[in-house]
Each structure stands twice: as C-alpha cells, then as structure tokens.
Amino acid sequence: MEKMFLVNVEYDEKKSRIMCKFSNNLEEINKHTFIHSEKFYPSFFINLRKDLTKTLLSDFSKNIIVTEKRKALEIKAKDYETLQKCKKILQLSTNKNILLIEPERQFLIDSDWSYYDTFYLVENKKINKISQSPLTNLNFILKKIINNLDLKISSRINQVTKKIILTNYLKKKITKEITTTQTINYIFENNFYKKGLPQPQESLPYNYENKQKKDKTIKIDITEPIAYLLTKENNIGYESLNCQCCKPRNIHDKNVLSNSLINVSFLKDGYYYISKDYFWSKEYHIKNKEKEKRESYKKQNSLTSYPVGPFYRKDSKKILLIDALRLKEDKEIEIQENHEYRWFCKKEKAFVSEIIKDILNLKQVVEKSINLTTSLNYSNNSLGQVKKLEKNTLFYLYHSEKNLYTHLLKETISFIQNKNTKFYKQEVDLAIKSIKQKTCDQISQEECRFSIRKETIRTKDRTLLEKINNYFPKINIPVPEISF
Numbered sequence: 095m096e097k098m099f100l101v102n103v104e105y106d107e108k109k110s111r112i113m114c115k116f117s118n119n120l121e122e123i124n125k126h127t128f129i130h131s132e133k134f135y136p137s138f139f140i141n142l143r144k145d146l147t148k149t150l151l152s153d154f155s156k157n158i159i160v161t162e163k164r165k166a167l168e169i170k171a172k173d174y175e176t177l178q179k180c181k182k183i184l185q186l187s188t189n190k191n192i193l194l195i196e197p198e199r200q201f202l203i204d205s206d207w208s209y210y211d212t213f214y215l216v217e218n219k220k221i222n223k224i225s226q227s228p229l230t231n232l233n234f235i236l237k238k239i240i241n242n243l244d245l246k247i248s249s250r251i252n253q254v255t256k257k258i259i260l261t262n263y264l265k266k267k268i269t270k271e272i273t274t275t276q277t278i279n280y281i282f283e284n285n286f287y288k289k290g291l292p293q294p295q296e297s298l299p300y301n302y303e304n305k306q307k308k309d310k311t312i313k314i315d316i317t318e319p320i321a322y323l324l325t326k327e328n329n330i331g332y333e334s335l336n337c338q339c340c341k342p343r344n345i346h347d348k349n350v351l352s353n354s355l356i357n358v359s360f361l362k363d364g365y366y367y368i369s370k371d372y373f374w375s376k377e378y379h380i381k382n383k384e385k386e387k388r389e390s391y392k393k394q395n396s397l398t399s400y401p402v403g404p405f406y407r408k409d410s411k412k413i414l415l416i417d418a419l420r421l422k423e424d425k426e427i428e429i430q431e432n433h434e435y436r437w438f439c440k441k442e443k444a445f446v447s448e449i450i451k452d453i454l455n456l457k458q459v460v461e462k463s464i465n466l467t468t469s470l471n472y473s474n475n476s477l478g479q480v481k482k483l484e485k486n487t488l489f490y491l492y493h494s495e496k497n498l499y500t501h502l503l504k505e506t507i508s509f510i511q512n513k514n515t516k517f518y519k520q521e522v523d524l525a526i527k528s529i530k531q532k533t534c535d536q537i538s539q540e541e542c543r544f545s546i547r548k549e550t551i552r553t554k555d556r557t558l559l560e561k562i563n564n565y566f567p568k569i570n571i572p573v574p575e576i577s578f
C-alpha cells in the first residue's frame with residue numbers, strides 16, 4: 095500500500111465533479127501522482143419556508159433539490175453557477191444574508207478530508223484516509239518541509255508553519271498572508287456549513303473602542319480561563335442555547351445561565367438594588383417608568399450605575415438570576431414560579447465549544463514539546479547549548495505553532511462577541527457575558543469588573559490578583575497570564 099498526501103482539490107463545473115490530487119513525495123509537493131474524482135453537488139442553507147423557496151426558485155426546479163433539514167432548508171444544485179444564481183434571487187427577494195462557500199471546501203468538509211491529510215491507495219484505485227491526530231500528521235509534514243527547504247531563518251519558519259497548519263485546518267489553500275479575523279471567518283463558515291446552520295442575521299455596524307490606558311493598573315488576561323469556562327463548565331454556541339432537549343426544571347440546574355430572568359416578589363417598600371450587570375440596569379432604566387426617582391437615588395448615593403427599582407412589598411418582577419441569588423441570600427426577595435430561563439444543551443456539544451477545546455488541546459501539546467526541547471537543550475547549561483537552541487528549527491517551529499494557537503484562541507472568543515461579523519448572534523454574546531459576570535462575582539463580590547468586550551481584568555488592587563490566582567486552580571482551570 096502506498097502512502098500519499100492530499101495536495102490539491104479542484105472543482106470541475108461542467109462535469110459536476112471534484113478532483114483530488116495526491117502526491118507521495120513531500121519534497122515535490124506540487125507534483126501529483128494520483129487523481130481521485132467523484133460527482134459533487136454544492137449546497138447552502140437558509141431559514142425560509144419550503145413552498146416559498148420553491149416558488150422563488152421555480153426557474154431552476156430541474157437543477158436543484160430543496161430539502162428540509164433539522165435546522166434549516168438545504169438548497170442543493172447541479173452546479174455552482176446555478177447555486178450562485180439561487181443565492182442571489184433568495185437574497186434579493188428575502189433580504190437575508192446567505193452563506194455560500196466554494197465547492198472544493200464543501201467537498202472537504204462533507205468528506206472530512208483536508209490538505210496534507212495522509213491516505214493509502216488500496217485496490218481498484220480506491221483511497222482510504224489514515225486517521226491519526228491532525229497534529230501528529232502535520233508535525234511530520236512540517237518537519238519534513240522545513241528540513242527540505244533548509245529554512246534557517248525563523249521568520250520564514252513562522253510563515254511556512256502558519257500556512258501549512260491553516261491550509262490543513264481551514265480546508266482552504268492559504269497562499270498569502272491571512273489575518274486572524276479572516277482565519278476565524280473561515281473556521282466559522284466551515285462549521286456553519288457542516289452543521290447545516292443558516293447565517294445569523296443580527297450583524298450590526300459597530301465601532302471598536304480602542305482606548306489604551308497607560309497607568310499602573312495590572313492587566314490580567316483571562317482568555318484561557320474563559321475558554322475553559324465556555325467549553326468545560328458550559329457549552330456555549332449557536333446551536334446549543336435554549337435547546338428543546340434540556341429545559342431546566344429549577345434555578346439550581348447546572349445548565350442554567352446567570353442571565354436567566356427570575357420571577358421574584360419584593361419584601362420591602364421603596365426598595366432599590368444595584369444590579370451586577372451595568373448594561374442590564376441601564377436598559378431597565380430606559381424601559382421602565384419612575385425614571386426621576388432612580389435618577390435622584392443615583393445622585394443622592396453617588397452611584398456609578400442606575401439602581402433597579404423602586405419596588406414595593408408584594409411587587410412581582412423578573413430580574414437577572416445573578417442578582418436574584420444574592421438578594422435571596424440577603425432576604426430581600428422571595429423566588430416565585432414562571433421564570434424565563436436561558437440555558438445550554440447538555441447533550442450535543444456546540445461547534446464553537448469544540449473549536450475552543452481543540453485549540454486548547456493543540457496548545458497544550460505544543461507547550462509540552464517546547465518544555466521538552468528547552469529542557470533537553472538547556473540540560474548542559476553552557477552558552478554553547480543556548481546558542482544551539484537558538485539555531486534549533488524545531489524550537490522555532492513549536493513557538494510559531496504556540497503563538498498561532500494563543501492568537502486564535504484570543505481572537506475566536508472576541509470574534510463571537512463582535513457585533514460586526516456576519517456570525518453575530520446576541521443570544522450567544524449575552525451568554526458569554528453572563529459567564530464572565532458570574533465568574534467575576536465568584537472571584538470577588540465587591541470589586542472585580544471584566545472588560546465586557548475584551549478578556550481582561552484591570553485593577554490596582556493586589557489582593558484581587560491574589561483572589562484570582564486562588565480562584566481558578568480551585569475549579570481546575572490554569573491561572574491567567576498577567577501583563578503590567
């Protein structure tokens with residue numbers, strides 16, 4: 095049996111087929127030795143009624159298939175050109191944004207293949223993919239390519255590593271520089287297609303605030319702990335929120351999110367409270383009457399945010415779970431029935447959760463390799479050994495990989511919360527915020543504010559730092575990184 099690598103994928107529009115080119119020689123990766131071709135019909139997903147869709151696309155009825163899937167309607171066409179026309183018609187007539195990716199990438203996603211995956215040629219010209227962890231496979235390829243090309247310059251190693259890893263991971267040939275936002279866009283496109291999810295329609299133009307404070311505050315980067323919380327303790331994603339299968343039965347269920355609205359009754363007259371959620375209290379203020387009373391209460395007590403209230407004995411109101419739990423403890427309220435729960439699925443893992451978990455794992459593996467390389471090279475402890483380490487291409491390779499994963503992790507989490515990406519969904523954004531808020535509350539009840547959009551805590555208080563360093567290991571999560 096011969097071992098081969100997938101080096102190229104092409105779509106043949108006229109014959110409605112995909113051609114995969116394989117090579118058995120990594121030194122000449124552009125020369126293929128075997129071609130596999132098969133029929134392929136591309137598709138996209140949309141949230142629309144089937145009869146309406148069929149009417150709108152009646153001109154193409156002979157060349158398309160419209161199928162109702164679990165999460166949306168699938169439009170499959172004989173060829174990509176027809177599919178593009180269908181997309182245009184539906185987009186113009188419904189005003190919906192539709193996600194349509196190239197046939198090559200669709201094919202790779204459907205068949206769970208990617209560039210540089212390893213295959214065996216078996217009898218009758220059939221091919222079998224060798225299943226092994228993607229990192230083992232890539233590492234083998236990277237080492238070969240880097241040795242063969244005799245790349246001694248660290249910046250070149252960095253570039254080549256990034257291109258090869260991303261080409262494999264994104265199932266798309268990366269030939270020039272690519273930004274992290276583009277990278278994440280591809281990752282999300284692939285997963286929306288794989289899961290058959292239509293593109294969300296909530297994207298908003300939004301301006302990034304980029305105020306850099308330069309004072310003596312300590313900046314704590316909590317990207318990694320948050321990543322663990324989103325995937326390990328919770329299951330946050332587009333398809334995992336408020337599912338039909340895991341509706342909570344009471345407020346203490348493990349999958350209840352702290353932005354659930356809890357029906358409570360108040361026990362005192364003229365009562366106000368300060369919500370843990372600044373944005374929620376601001377919205378409450380705008381939407382509810384007795385504005386003047388809150389304004390004067392805020393002024394009298396020199397508060398930085400609007401209080402919630404005033405409430406009177408036996409008043410019923412739905413308030414945030416995070417606030418309700420504290421007010422219950424302080425005996426200020428009683429918890430009633432009929433809550434508006436927000437929750438996550440306990441059965442099916444969301445793809446965002448999977449992506450984050452994968453990157454965390456890849457990062458851990460490469461960190462181990464770095465530790466190993468470093469300790470082997472430093473064991474002799476002479477200057478010559480340090481120099482040797484600096485010339486060690488593997489060392490650069492591992493560092494390039496680690497930087498790539500660290501960056502991807504950080505950007506993925508901020509990407510989901512960014513209102514001007516095409517995948518923005520408020521429900522997901524609010525779920526993440528509620529997890530940050532809950533964590534913040536558990537670290538310190540008094541003073542701990544997470545920057546809402548970025549995964550950083552700023553503080554001048556060193557005892558808070560101590561609290562943070564104690565908190566995360568207690569729930570089995572690594573201590574966050576600190577930068578001054």
Ligand SMILES: [Zn+2]
Nearest residue numbers: 337339340439
């Ligand atoms: Zn569920």
